[in-house]
Amino acid sequence: MTLLDNRQLLEEKDILISDYSEMTPDPQGALFFWLGNASLLVYNVVINAIDIYIHLSHRKSVGNDLARAYNFPCSLIALVLCFIKIPNQKILFIISLLVLFFDLLAFPLLIIIPMSESVVYWGTIAAITVSGVFSSIIMSGSFAVSTQFADETAGFISAGNGLCGILAAVARIITKGLFSSESQLKISSIVYFALAALTILGTLIFFILKLRNPDISNRFIFNSYQKENTAFISQIFTTLKSIWLLWIAEALTYFITLIIFPGYVCSGPEGPLKSWTPVLITTVFCIFDFIGRFVASKFIWPSLNMSPLASVFRIIFIPLEIISIQKIVNFREPWFTLALQIPFALTNGYVGTILMIYGSNHPDLDSEKKKLAGYLMTFAINVGIIIAMFLTFILPKPSI
Template sequence: MMAPVQGSVNGAVVHFDEDYTPDESEEDDRLIPGVDTATDHGACERLDESQAPKDSFNIVYIIFFILGMCSLLPWNMFITANQYFSYKLRNTTSNYTAMLDESTPLQMMFESYFAVAAMVPNILIMLLNLALQHRISLQVRVVVPLIGMMGLFIVTTILTRINTDEWQTEFFIICICSIVLINAFGGVFQGSIFGVAGVLPKRYMQAIMSGQGMGGILPSLLSIISIAASHTEAESAFIYFLCAVACMAVTLFAFLVLPRMKYASFYLNRHSELTKSKRIEDLESTESFEKVKHHQRPPFFEIFWKIKIPALMILLIFAETIALFPGTISSIGAIDRSNKNWANDYFTPVMCFLTFNLMDFTGRSLSVIQWPTEKNMILLTILSVLRLGFFPLFALCNIHPTNRSFNVVFNNDAYPFVFNVLFGFSNGYLGSLVMIYGPKFVDLKHSETAGVMMALFLSGGLAIGSVISVVFVKII
């Protein structure tokens, strides 16, 4: 019988066998389609919960919610500032108007270009993060990207106070470069937090997914409030982007608090031991899981093969979403123009951004229901494929009223609202279920890598969707 090893990190006492190696039964404690392991898996999860300290006041859940919110906030802040960028890229030889029939080529296409600039580097960085996550400490992979994104948003905020009418092209290039860098930082940050959540019980992955939903709602609300509270697009954008800087600061503080939570330390220090990075008793009193490097290379292909179905589903779901949102949906104009203030200033922020993000958040929050279950991936696959039907539905709405190549079939403003409700909800609910299930198909010691890999496929879907978005907008 092996001698037990006891360690204490941040006040949490954890016991391990010194030469611990998972036995055969533990190696099989994974979710395999077609094999009923739910009972054993659930027992293991209950055992973990019974041994772990309590998540007092749900503080760890709230921290993961905040981390999830910030993981999508940078991208959503850019795409939701639709009116600001339309103003900056307007035809400066005539009086500015929000009417679509006066849109310049850059005004019509900037959202699709932004999507490509965001998603392509994001997936490349995700690949790099997957390859190096076992060699770079969690603290570095989270703190450095947050500081980098905060600095770039400070630059973006300053640009709102500068007149760029004489150098619109240069301004557009600066914006593209900022988006590339912000999403490169965001790729590392997002992959890291998904990896961490994969180690904890399922509800913490759900916390990140719900937080991402709030990361869409918050910019939508800030956009509407800043438009109502200011007289010019530049003033509105200044308030708007300044709020983004504040959100980054709050997120950084939340992450720095996480290692002090005994509940988080229990799971993550145990994971560090199982990955053979360092024995718990070797951790210095000032060192915990967020500073530990995992030098053992994970079996990437083996992990992918176990999570291939949820990985491919998350890729499909988010490819469908970014292909239509925001590029296509934000191009839908109001048919009823009796109230010009509503039609020009508020229709797109409400119909496109607020509606989608509210329903996306609702879907992510309801994913605690977890139906279909992880044993019914076939039904999840069918539901994900059915979302392709939104392409013709949105294409037949009032997209680009004076430049469209299709006749308007759904000639009432209620139609895009209804379609977007279903579109946003299905994205949030199905995407959350797949992300929650993915890391649970593998052993605990590989769950962080599985979480990072799921985030990689999510980013891959966004990258593919961004390219489809450019093509689809040009076609219609």
């Protein structure tokens, strides 16, 4: 074999390696993990501080109020993003992360600056509403962009969604433990929300540094799905035709979770745990939700066609919680609710993640439709949440 032949073989090998690299892009797990974390961090930080807001507002139902204020705009934006074509996702992500950073700084200001109870309440509602808009942009965009990387990338986003709950829960336990007296509430709030704001800032810096890689940066630029709106709408229906069952199952998964968590389960009997009860309930949920999401990013079962059944089986958690919290049967609250959070959260994280992975990477869809499927599956989450938010109004008041 001549030197020329050897050189030709090496060139062909390089081309094959290059082609393979393009076909199997790096999942960029760390990047999407932290974007997933950022997309739900503000909500989790506020919900894990529910003890603070119950104390400040003297409203036992404040958890439901905060959840509605966040999820209504979040759902609306998720729907809008299914129809609006935004080519440059990079700029959108940077703006959204900046807004979330400054929004997190607003929460402690509402607590430490002397103002009326009503102003604190409505100011907090306004701040979490803003976060719902920009959190939705990051979450929907992350799942859409993830389709341009490896299939497992969506799993990293979902695991990041779970991590933010743990970070918020751990931070709240530490700050509540260190600054436990009512007089130290302001210090506790400043430290707690500052830690969350620094996490968002770190994610923003990490994201900008990652964009220095042209291969990553280019994948955050979308071409228009179609030139004509009629063709684009047709593409939406074509995509839904492939994923409709997964879409419904994803909506059902989050409906089951959000109709009772956090508002209903955190407003039940406190028992001997007193003000620690809602903190521990959300902490247990966040830990096991993260475990479920993490496992789903590594191991997927059941199959695509059978996975919707897993969502249906979760319905059992709703009557179990109502029976216990309403004291129809004495299951010894709050211990029963604390224990039930383990399977409840595990299945929420696991089932929600595998459905998202299957839906946004459906084998019947091409690359462009997978982007759209990412937006549609994210909207499914919000549909489930929004229906749950409306139905929380008809839930019975917990027996204290």
